[in-house]
Amino acid sequence: RVRGTAVGFFMVGSVTGPAIGPCIGGLVVTFAHWRIIFWVQVAMAGLGLVLSLLFVPEIEKREGEGEGKGERRPSSVREILAMFNPVRISRQWLYPNVLLCDLTCGLLAIFQYALLTSAREIFNPRFNLTSALVSGLFYLAPGAGFLLGSVLGGRLSDLTVKRYIARRGGLRLPQDRLNSGLATLCGVLPIAVLVYGWTLETRAGGMAVPVIAAFWAGVGLMGSFNGLNTYAAEAIPERRSEVISGKYIVQYLCSAGSSAAVVPLIKVIGVGWTFTICVVLSLLGGGFVFCITRWGKVMQLWAEEKFHLDGKGL
Numbered sequence: 001r002v003r004g005t006a007v008g009f010f011m012v013g014s015v016t017g018p019a020i021g022p023c024i025g026g027l028v029v030t031f032a033h034w035r036i037i038f039w040v041q042v043a044m045a046g047l048g049l050v051l052s053l054l055f056v057p058e059i060e061k062r063e064g065e066g067e068g069k070g071e072r073r074p075s076s077v078r079e080i081l082a083m084f085n086p087v088r089i090s091r092q093w094l095y096p097n098v099l100l101c102d103l104t105c106g107l108l109a110i111f112q113y114a115l116l117t118s119a120r121e122i123f124n125p126r127f128n129l130t131s132a133l134v135s136g137l138f139y140l141a142p143g144a145g146f147l148l149g150s151v152l153g154g155r156l157s158d159l160t161v162k163r164y165i166a167r168r169g170g171l172r173l174p175q176d177r178l179n180s181g182l183a184t185l186c187g188v189l190p191i192a193v194l195v196y197g198w199t200l201e202t203r204a205g206g207m208a209v210p211v212i213a214a215f216w217a218g219v220g221l222m223g224s225f226n227g228l229n230t231y232a233a234e235a236i237p238e239r240r241s242e243v244i245s246g247k248y249i250v251q252y253l254c255s256a257g258s259s260a261a262v263v264p265l266i267k268v269i270g271v272g273w274t275f276t277i278c279v280v281l282s283l284l285g286g287g288f289v290f291c292i293t294r295w296g297k298v299m300q301l302w303a304e305e306k307f308h309l310d311g312k313g314l
Helices: 003-031 036-055 059-067 077-083 087-094 096-126 132-168 174-202 208-234 237-269 271-306
Strands: none
Touching (some): 087 096, 132 208
16 A cells, blocks of 8 residues: 555656756766766666665565465576566556556656657757756756656555545555546646647747746656556566566657657657647546556456456466
8 A cells, every 4th residue: 555655766766867867967078078977877887786786685585485485496498588588578468458558658758758858959949058067957857846746646646545445445456546647647747748848839938937847747747657657566466577577668669769759850840749749648648547447457357358368467
């Protein structure tokens, strides 16, 4: 019942990078040689490796201790190779609820990376910004929204779960927490994105309005992401790793496509219409989430019967 809050605080670490990374990069290229950026990345990766080795527990060992026995370790080359079979991941997409969850995360990632990738291309010429340090400060606005949205979204999803458990007399369903993200996915995020895109397109409100809109877009984005990330871990508990891996495959394929396409698209149709497309995708994702909240369990049972799955994603 506190998994959403835990996921929210965990995501704080991952969403801090897009906020402070451009600022650090701006400082480096302004006052030092640009190659130092890569040495900073090496040092951060090394620090992350050391911290993970020291503080991240071994999941298999903990599960084995908690249940009295762990899963049998692979004893042959064939079994080891089977662990890396991509079909184990793609097979989870036979579940419509899992597929819709992954697609929604992909649609949200399209906006996230459209915002982050295009910011300097938009802001620098419109506001005559010539310093990488100054333009890098813009990222603090969506970054702060990411942080706030992660924490508040996690807490709100847990409260939503508790409310639905009480309503059903103790019965808990994984999709309950997705109800908490519908308001941000269909309300906060689309409104903020429209304000952001069209104030930049029409040059209305100066720099302040799009910066504030970017903050609220960050809140809406991570408020929506939190429930989806937590649901991916809960939908099929026995295949949690495969479901989450599949989610990130879809999410980062969409991120890569968005990063490559957003600037050329802005040059062709403008900032306003580009981010209007992002709004349409957000609302489409909201429709997917609504379907999961209403028929998620039915979808899962249908897939198990249709494709002769055993409830464990196999």
